[in-house]
Amino acid sequence: MSDKNANATETEADGGETVSGGTGTASLDGVRSRWERVRGRESTIIALTIVGVALFPYLLARAPVISDLLQGYQELASLILVWGIFAIGFDLLLGRTGLLSFGHAALWGAGAYAAGWLSANVVQSPLVIVGIAVLFAVVLSVVLGVLSLRRGGIYFAILTLAFAQMIYYMASAPLASITGGDNGLTGVEIGPLLGSFDLGTELPSVAGTLLGTWRYAFIAAALVASVAVILRILNSLYGIVFRAIHENEQRASFVGFNVWRYKLAAFVLSGTFAGLAGALFTVHGEYVPLSSLYWTTSGEVVIMTVLGGVGTLIGPLIGAGIYLWVEYIVSGGYPFDWIGPYWHLVLGLVFVTVVVLFPQGVWGVVEDGRSWIAARLEER
Amino acid sequence: MSLLAETVRILLNGLQTGAIYVLLAIGLSIILGTLKFVNFAHGALYVVGLYVGLLVSQETTFSQGQLAEFGFGTLGLDMGFLAALIIVPIIVFVLGMAMERFVARPFYDRPDTDQILLTFGLAIVVQQALRVLFGGNSQSFAQPAWASGAVQLPLVGGFPQWRLWVIVITAVLVVLVYALIEFTDFGLTVRAGTQDSEMVQLLGIKITRPYIAVFGIGAALAGVAGVVGGPLTVVNPTVGTDVLVPAFLTVVIGGLGSIRGAVLGGLILGITQSFLIQWSLVIPALGINYGLAPWSQVGIYAIAAIILLVRPQGLLGSEVDIS
Numbered sequence: 249m250s251d252k253n254a255n256a257t258e259t260e261a262d263g264g265e266t267v268s269g270g271t272g273t274a275s276l277d278g279v280r281s282r283w284e285r286v287r288g289r290e291s292t293i294i295a296l297t298i299v300g301v302a303l304f305p306y307l308l309a310r311a312p313v314i315s316d317l318l319q320g321y322q323e324l325a326s327l328i329l330v331w332g333i334f335a336i337g338f339d340l341l342l343g344r345t346g347l348l349s350f351g352h353a354a355l356w357g358a359g360a361y362a363a364g365w366l367s368a369n370v371v372q373s374p375l376v377i378v379g380i381a382v383l384f385a386v387v388l389s390v391v392l393g394v395l396s397l398r399r400g401g402i403y404f405a406i407l408t409l410a411f412a413q414m415i416y417y418m419a420s421a422p423l424a425s426i427t428g429g430d431n432g433l434t435g436v437e438i439g440p441l442l443g444s445f446d447l448g449t450e451l452p453s454v455a456g457t458l459l460g461t462w463r464y465a466f467i468a469a470a471l472v473a474s475v476a477v478i479l480r481i482l483n484s485l486y487g488i489v490f491r492a493i494h495e496n497e498q499r500a501s502f503v504g505f506n507v508w509r510y511k512l513a514a515f516v517l518s519g520t521f522a523g524l525a526g527a528l529f530t531v532h533g534e535y536v537p538l539s540s541l542y543w544t545t546s547g548e549v550v551i552m553t554v555l556g557g558v559g560t561l562i563g564p565l566i567g568a569g570i571y572l573w574v575e576y577i578v579s580g581g582y583p584f585d586w587i588g589p590y591w592h593l594v595l596g597l598v599f600v601t602v603v604v605l606f607p608q609g610v611w612g613v614v615e616d617g618r619s620w621i622a623a624r625l626e627e628r
Numbered sequence: 629m630s631l632l633a634e635t636v637r638i639l640l641n642g643l644q645t646g647a648i649y650v651l652l653a654i655g656l657s658i659i660l661g662t663l664k665f666v667n668f669a670h671g672a673l674y675v676v677g678l679y680v681g682l683l684v685s686q687e688t689t690f691s692q693g694q695l696a697e698f699g700f701g702t703l704g705l706d707m708g709f710l711a712a713l714i715i716v717p718i719i720v721f722v723l724g725m726a727m728e729r730f731v732a733r734p735f736y737d738r739p740d741t742d743q744i745l746l747t748f749g750l751a752i753v754v755q756q757a758l759r760v761l762f763g764g765n766s767q768s769f770a771q772p773a774w775a776s777g778a779v780q781l782p783l784v785g786g787f788p789q790w791r792l793w794v795i796v797i798t799a800v801l802v803v804l805v806y807a808l809i810e811f812t813d814f815g816l817t818v819r820a821g822t823q824d825s826e827m828v829q830l831l832g833i834k835i836t837r838p839y840i841a842v843f844g845i846g847a848a849l850a851g852v853a854g855v856v857g858g859p860l861t862v863v864n865p866t867v868g869t870d871v872l873v874p875a876f877l878t879v880v881i882g883g884l885g886s887i888r889g890a891v892l893g894g895l896i897l898g899i900t901q902s903f904l905i906q907w908s909l910v911i912p913a914l915g916i917n918y919g920l921a922p923w924s925q926v927g928i929y930a931i932a933a934i935i936l937l938v939r940p941q942g943l944l945g946s947e948v949d950i951s
Contacts, residue, residue: 342741346739346741348741348744348745350744395933395936395937398936398937398940399936399940401740402660402666402740402743402744403880405666405741405744406876406877406880407880407936409873409876410873410876410877410880410929410932410933411929411933413873413929414926414929414930414933417925417926417929418926420925421921421922421923421925421926422922422923422926424922543869543873544869547748547752550745550748551749554745589760590756590760592752592756592759593753593756593757593759593760595752596749596752596753596755596756597753599749599752600746600749600750600753603742603745603746603749604734604746607742
């Protein structure tokens with residue numbers, strides 16, 4: 249189970265809990281209906297996200313009982329958020345417009361390499377590095393998008409995959425003098441945030457509970473900003489057109505929308521988040537491996553998104569959490585020694601099972617369960 | 629060596645590289661064209677062919693394996709490779725048929741993104757299962773004794789014999805499959821299915837049997853590609869994904885559902901790669917002598933990109949578009 253999920257549901261449960269302190273069923277219904285009214289609002293979701301990311305490292309790494317079970321550690325929390333940004337951005341394409349890209353490694357890698365190269369050669373300020381790296385990824389995603397969107401459907405998947413592989417091979421040999429080739433990009437040096445906050449230092453504690461490092465805060469802020477931007481996009485005309493394209497592309501184009509342009513917009517937007525996540529990955533790890541451009545990276549984000557649930561905001565975050573938790577904790581040893589060496593195989597089998605039986609992913613199953621229970625309670 | 633001889637040698641190398649792409653691409657292409665099914669697990673079938681081939685050839689090569697202890701090696705019965713060439717296609721053919729029945733068929737009506745996700749997941753499962761069974765380390769696939777070493781060719785001189793065999797085996801298989809599709813009733817049904825499968829069914833032809841055979845044939849070709857390509861590459865569970873992308877590119881630039889397109893596409897990619905490996909950019913005036921080998925992998929994608937920009941439906945693609 250991912251904690252991100254636990255956080256959100258817990259906070260939601262909190263919303264309900266305040267109620268039981270009230271004076272009876274009438275006010276309970278009142279609060280619940282008020283909750284129903286605000287739960288879909290952008291500001292509510294953003295507030296919940298802030299609470300969620302604030303509690304996340306504590307729950308994953310330091311809380312009694314829960315974190316003992318999860319065996320998480322603090323660095324994993326920021327890594328999960330980084331991949332989470334990648335996955336929610338990817339879902340903008342797969343979940344909202346129905347386009348399956350197998351080339352997002354190129355955009356993630358572009359962000360990561362740009363950030364790494366800048367920090368090693370030009371400037372160390374994390375904000376500047378991430379900003380320029382994102383711009384670089386945007387430019388690249390426009391190029392890749394224009395090329396790949398010449399054909400739809402399966403061709404799109406194949407072309408994105410092909411162009412991303414092309415970039416991987418370029419980084420591996422012809423451009424090795426810039427990218428470091430097989431050795432990856434070393435010499436990455438990230439300076440302090442805003443010139444004064446060293447990313448490695450711990451944040452001041454609140455009520456004895458440590459919230460993580462400045463690095464975590466930086467990444468968490470990026471996640472919150474990403475969630476806010478994506479919500480804004482989805483609730484704008486763009487979001488509606490994306491959905492229309494997903495439902496029926498032909499009809500959307502008959503209505504008069506320039507479908508190709510909206511698809512490109514979706515691709516570039518998701519590429520922007522991929523680039524942001526890639527740059528943050530460099531800030532997090534201070535190293536860029538060549539494999540970040542390899543197509544398995546694209547595969548990983550596909551798995552995360554589908555596993556968690558496409559077309560939802562929290563699904564891809566849950567997927568990222570599960571994937572990384574399995575990768576870092578289950579593969580690590582006790583008490584998972586019996587399954588550790590086969591974690592890739594198990595994850596593959598789980599992925600296939602999800603595709604075949606639960607196309608809505610883990611979050612879809614949770615939602616179904618919740619509405620089932622709600623229906624049962626209604627009956628009584 | 630003269631420029632002509634050098635060129636012929638590069639062409640031969642390119643034919644050999646292209647041959648592997650062709651073997652994979654034909655399977656992909658007829659499955660994609662006829663069944664409208666995107667098989668990202670095609671590379672997995674290649675690796676299955678590779679590993680089963682390795683196993684069979686080691687066990688039946690009497691100078692290795694169990695039987696060597698009984699002195700069979702001295703009899704000169706070094707026939708493991710031939711055995712692999714016969715047994716692997718049969719096994720992978722059956723695997724392909726099972727895949728059509730149990731994996732592809734339930735997904736024909738699902739969106740193609742679901743098909744890609746499913747077969748992608750399956751490819752991971754197969755790759756990881758092979759890793760569990762055979763270990764993740766690279767092994768090497770010995771060339772058959774009867775075809776190892778170099779052969780003297782006119783003009784070119786010494787040339788690795790196995791590379792020629794890869795070209796010959798591929799050529800024979802391509803002709804066989806082409807004849808099957810072009811000149812038999814089975815092929816007629818398959819071709820009609822590529823054009824309009826609904827209409828074929830309306831004409832009263834039960835299309836499920838040709839479908840299952842098409843999948844089997846495509847898979848068997850991928851398996852053969854694994855066996856013949858084996859001695860030229862390292863054997864590890866991840867090589868399937870490395871050949872999958874060029875194979876898909878071959879299909880896309882050749883044109884969907886066209887065997888001739890797959891052959892043309894494979895040869896273009898193979899020869900491009902081969903030339904880039906050998907060539908260097910020489911501009912004496914500027915003192916430049918830059919070997920292009922690092923660009924050889926990039927080159928096939930660049931060529932593919934250019935072809936697609938000019939002709940999005942592929943070189944020999946029909947107007948039928950499945951997207």
